[in-house]
């Protein structure tokens with residue numbers, strides 16, 4: 001008789017539309033596992049943490065919510081506090097696991113873990129299911145190695161078909177039974193002290209779906225999406241999409257439904273267009289693996305960067321000479337969220353005005369963003385630094401002009417005290433060493 005199935009939750013922290021759960025339903029015994037890595041809270045190679053306080057709280061809420069939902073079906077979420085490799089190894093050995101089912105992850109580290117597990121346990125069956133993307137890899141109209149080098153080319157190919165996401169799967173009504181002897185090490189993610197704008201878990205995601213699609217907001221998204229402050233100017237689904245409390249296919253279907261029942265216009269199309277951006281970066285991360293983190297990007301381009309510690313500090317805390325950048329960084333630090341427009345501006349300032357190594361900016365976003373997603377974050381940073389999927393090369397924004405368009409009345413900059421925190425750049429000659 002085969003051993004139990006291990007369902008390793010990563011970026012699919014939900015019951016709804018979860019192909020990994022669906023694949024595990026035929027198991028006799030099931031172990032639901034999430035791994036909390038000690039390294040998330042320790043300084044990484046950029047002297048930053050990969051899990052900052054905003055996302056930590058959001059994750060804690062998400063895990064609580066998932067555990068509650070699993071308990072209603074007689075299951076529970078086992079938490080382990082170790083590296084994924086050691087956690088999976090010990091659970092496989094302790095419980096005699098015969099199969100691991102998990103989400104197909106775009107992160108190269110997660111994929112290396114699965115490879116290492118496969119070589120430690122050659123008889124183990126490992127299934128990776130597309131839980132984090134709209135499409136399964138076999139649906140794409142090209143081999144992954146031939147992923148178009150620009151988003152526009154990608155979009156044209158997927159829209160030409162037209163390629164439709166598979167129908168979202170309903171949440172299960174029952175699950176295989178659990179293994180009682182396997183104990184969860186109780187892991188309390190430390191520090192809950194943060195202002196919370198997003199409520200973690202499927203419950204929060206469903207509430208935002210209902211709120212957004214019962215309003216007229218989707219019908220004006222294209223006109224409002226460049227806002228800088230407030231809840232309604234954009235859809236705000238990113239945080240739930242990032243840790244998988246919300247499935248991208250479910251969101252796509254809700255847009256379809258809105259188009260069928262309320263209105264289909266340029267704005268509703270633009271929401272899908274943005275989800276295709278997300279999709280592109282997911283496959284970009286799958287395609288280029290660890291090159292996602294390379295300073296010179298996947299195509300070996302030269303970035304325009306050096307490293308100045310004082311400037312980096314000023315950017316992180318929002319005390320640069322640029323009011324709009326300060327405002328956005330202070331908003332990020334206070335809330336864990338920043339609009340797409342502001343992300344582009346602060347990244348442009350980081351690379352072009354401050355002359356910094358873009359990877360440090362990406363690592364700071366990783367620490368601070370409540371919606372951090374490995375593919376979207378590092379892919380967008382590469383793009384803006386001119387070493388990624390942008391056929392135009394560098395994108396330098398005129399900060400004053402952008403502020404006059406997108407913060408015409410200055411209210412965003414005033415709210416977050418961008419002007420009050422303006423400081424000239426310290427003299428950096430001493431630190432001026434070239435990296436590239």
Ligand SMILES: Cc1cc2nc3c(=O)[nH]c(=O)nc-3n(C[C@H](O)[C@H](O)[C@H](O)COP(=O)(O)OP(=O)(O)OC[C@H]3O[C@@H](n4cnc5c(N)ncnc54)[C@H](O)[C@@H]3O)c2cc1C
Nearest residue numbers: 234235236237238274275278340343371372373376377380
């Ligand atoms: C430097 C930089 C770093 C970024 N890092 C992240 C990140 O770590 N995680 C993340 O989810 N998004 C990231 N983005 C993309 C984008 O800024 C956010 O997805 C968006 O602001 C989230 O708010 P929203 O859900 O209201 O977006 P909406 O404008 O309502 O868009 C709807 C959805 O489309 C997707 N989307 C929109 N724009 C992009 C984009 N440029 N790239 C990829 N997906 C997109 C998101 O899933 C978003 O939830 C980054 C952008 C930049 C410029």
